[in-house]
Amino acid sequence: MKIKFNNRDPVYVQVIRHFKEQMATGVIEPGQEIPSRRELANQLKINPNTAQRAYKEMEEEGLIFTEGNLPSRMTTDEKVFQAVRSELILEAVDAFVNAVRTINVPLDEVLPIIEQKYKKECNE
Amino acid sequence: MNRYLKLVNFEFERFFRFYLILIGITILSEIIGIIVKSKTYLNRAHQEINVNLMPQSEFIEQFGKMSIYNFSQSGWFMGPIALCIVTLLIYVFFIWYRDWFGKNTFSYRLFMLPTERMNIYFAKATTIILFVLGLVALQILLFPIEIQLLKWLVPSEFRIDMTVPEITENLYYLYLLFPKTLIEFILYYGTGIIAVFVIFTAILFERSYRLKGIFYAIIYVAVSILVFLGPALFDAFVLEGYFYTIELFLLEIGAALLVLAGAIWVGNKLIKHKIRV
Amino acid sequence: MIELKNVTKKFGKKQVLKGVSFTAEKGKITCLIGINGVGKTTIMKAIMALTPIDSGEILINGETLNKGSYEKVTFIPDAITMLPSMKISEAFTFMADFYNSWNMERAKELLNFFNLNETDRISELSKGNTAKVNLILGLALDVDYILMDEPFSGIDIFSREQIADVFTSHLIEDRGVIITTHEINDIEHLIDKAVLLDNGVILKEFDTEEIRETEGKSVVDVMREVYRG
Numbered sequence: 001m002k003i004k005f006n007n008r009d010p011v012y013v014q015v016i017r018h019f020k021e022q023m024a025t026g027v028i029e030p031g032q033e034i035p036s037r038r039e040l041a042n043q044l045k046i047n048p049n050t051a052q053r054a055y056k057e058m059e060e061e062g063l064i065f066t067e068g069n070l071p072s073r074m075t076t077d078e079k080v081f082q083a084v085r086s087e088l089i090l091e092a093v094d095a096f097v098n099a100v101r102t103i104n105v106p107l108d109e110v111l112p113i114i115e116q117k118y119k120k121e122c123n124e
Numbered sequence: 125m126n127r128y129l130k131l132v133n134f135e136f137e138r139f140f141r142f143y144l145i146l147i148g149i150t151i152l153s154e155i156i157g158i159i160v161k162s163k164t165y166l167n168r169a170h171q172e173i174n175v176n177l178m179p180q181s182e183f184i185e186q187f188g189k190m191s192i193y194n195f196s197q198s199g200w201f202m203g204p205i206a207l208c209i210v211t212l213l214i215y216v217f218f219i220w221y222r223d224w225f226g227k228n229t230f231s232y233r234l235f236m237l238p239t240e241r242m243n244i245y246f247a248k249a250t251t252i253i254l255f256v257l258g259l260v261a262l263q264i265l266l267f268p269i270e271i272q273l274l275k276w277l278v279p280s281e282f283r284i285d286m287t288v289p290e291i292t293e294n295l296y297y298l299y300l301l302f303p304k305t306l307i308e309f310i311l312y313y314g315t316g317i318i319a320v321f322v323i324f325t326a327i328l329f330e331r332s333y334r335l336k337g338i339f340y341a342i343i344y345v346a347v348s349i350l351v352f353l354g355p356a357l358f359d360a361f362v363l364e365g366y367f368y369t370i371e372l373f374l375l376e377i378g379a380a381l382l383v384l385a386g387a388i389w390v391g392n393k394l395i396k397h398k399i400r401v
Numbered sequence: 402m403i404e405l406k407n408v409t410k411k412f413g414k415k416q417v418l419k420g421v422s423f424t425a426e427k428g429k430i431t432c433l434i435g436i437n438g439v440g441k442t443t444i445m446k447a448i449m450a451l452t453p454i455d456s457g458e459i460l461i462n463g464e465t466l467n468k469g470s471y472e473k474v475t476f477i478p479d480a481i482t483m484l485p486s487m488k489i490s491e492a493f494t495f496m497a498d499f500y501n502s503w504n505m506e507r508a509k510e511l512l513n514f515f516n517l518n519e520t521d522r523i524s525e526l527s528k529g530n531t532a533k534v535n536l537i538l539g540l541a542l543d544v545d546y547i548l549m550d551e552p553f554s555g556i557d558i559f560s561r562e563q564i565a566d567v568f569t570s571h572l573i574e575d576r577g578v579i580i581t582t583h584e585i586n587d588i589e590h591l592i593d594k595a596v597l598l599d600n601g602v603i604l605k606e607f608d609t610e611e612i613r614e615t616e617g618k619s620v621v622d623v624m625r626e627v628y629r630g
Contacts, residue, residue, distance in 0.1 A: 007619030010610045041569045048574045233482040238471040401451040
């Protein structure tokens with residue numbers, strides 16, 4: 001597990017995003033045990049405080065939970081996983097739409113290009 | 125206390141290899157010296173008596189008998205002692221400055237030890253004193269060996285036997301190293317120890333204030349000497365011999381203790397609050 | 402907490418520190434940033450009472466430094482502070498002899514982690530390995546605070562990576578760390594707090610995550626503003 005961090009977004013936000021991407025793509029499954037904050041800090045080469053902060057936020061968002069002294073786990077709620085997936089899709093589409101709108105391209109023109117590009121990328 | 129002893133042990137070991145070399149040189153030089161001196165003497169005796177046919181009594185009258193005294197006035201004996209004295213004098217400075225040498229300055233570590241920094245000062249002083257006493261003890265052990273060696277080498281009719289006290293009494297300035305009485309021992313070595321403390325504190329002045337510190341150090345040493353000699357000077361030049369010797373002696377001891385206390389007090393202030401690594 | 406309050410210091414006529422104040426909390430990595438010669442090392446030495454200050458106050462957990470403080474705070478200078486003639490094992494013994502807080506188990510663990518051999522003599526180690534031993538001498542003390550002077554400067558990339566790994570491990574966790582650097586890039590996302598120093602004054606002291614969150618700026622962005630602005 002290795003992330004290339006950018007220096008302008010809070011590191012903990014980038015860590016959460018990293019988890020969300022893994023949730024959306026199925027790398028992490030519902031109920032799966034997650035690394036302790038110390039392990040996470042070590043794996044991602046980040047400050048343990050940052051790992052702590054990321055987990056705290058994730059717990060508040062309901063992405064992970066902790067029972068007693070047991071290791072934290074991903075939520076077992078499939079709906080949360082779906083919601084995360086939708087959130088990421090929406091975010092990506094929003095960004096795309098914003099970019100495209102600034103150059104005033106009609107939707108009809110864009111869609112075939114998207115289809116073509118997407119297929120090409122996936123085949124590579 | 126515990127860390128003080130560990131520091132003494134540490135400082136001792138740091139110089140120990142070099143110290144062993146000094147001891148080795150001293151032993152070798154003195155033993156070889158005794159042999160060489162004896163042989164030279166006997167060769168001359170042989171030359172004069174057997175070749176030049178000088179009567180034995182006349183030879184002894186002219187050249188004297190062989191004794192440790194002859195040997196003790198030679199470079200074989202004086203050389204290593206001078207070497208040891210000079211080395212230890214240099215080491216009084218080097219024992220501090222070596223901690224600042226190089227990129228790996230050990231002074232950082234020393235001054236970050238969780239102990240009173242004065243323990244470092246005392247440990248270094250103790251180490252110097254131990255080294256001095258060690259060499260003096262070595263010399264005292266060497267004398268009987270040399271006496272015995274001389275007995276083997278030189279026939280009794282050409283030899284004057286001297287005891288260890290007789291030898292040390294006849295060493296001129298070096299007799300300071302081998303005092304006869306406890307009082308003398310305390311006086312000579314006490315003065316020496318105070319001198320070491322004063323030099324240590326002077327070094328700390330330099331280490332604390334660097335260039336300006338040299339100036340402070342010189343003033344400090346001058347003041348120390350003045351205080352030390354104070355009673356004697358005052359008595360001689362102002363009171364013109366007012367005190368009895370014993371009174372003056374006690375005043376001198378007081379002055380010496382004052383100088384010692386001053387060195388420790390100032391040294392403590394410097395090493396605790398002013399020292400720079 | 403380590404607190405510096407209005408600390409000043411002169412070397413001869415040169416005012417090296419002109420009223421430096423900042424704090425470093427336990428459990429956080431505080432980074433003193435500034436080009437060489439702005440007084441970073443002097444600040445570290447001043448905290449450890451290795452150089453006297455002219456005025457101001459330095460408190461460690463609320464008290465001024467005393468002999469007991471050296472069991473609570475340690476300093477790892479940019480060069481190793483052991484006799485070069487010592488073997489690593491002898492250096493460890495020295496530390497164990499003098500510090501109650503020395504943790505031999507941890508020292509051995511670190512030795513393994515760094516792939517070093519305890520029978521090696523310090524003078525014969527490579528630059529990178531010397532830096533690692535130097536680091537161990539500080540990290541294996543169970544102290545609350547560790548000060549490190551330029552731990553990344555002048556060593557090879559692999560040693561740098563290994564040393565950076567230390568910062569994300571239990572060895573640093575829960576302790577307070579102050580590190581100095583003139584080169585923030587390697588460790589930008591590792592630190593909690595940045596203190597920008599120039600010419601003996603603190604220009605800015607900030608929480609790195611907070612500044613990213615509220616202003617969307619990286620540490621380098623802030624440095625650019627502060628030093629050029």
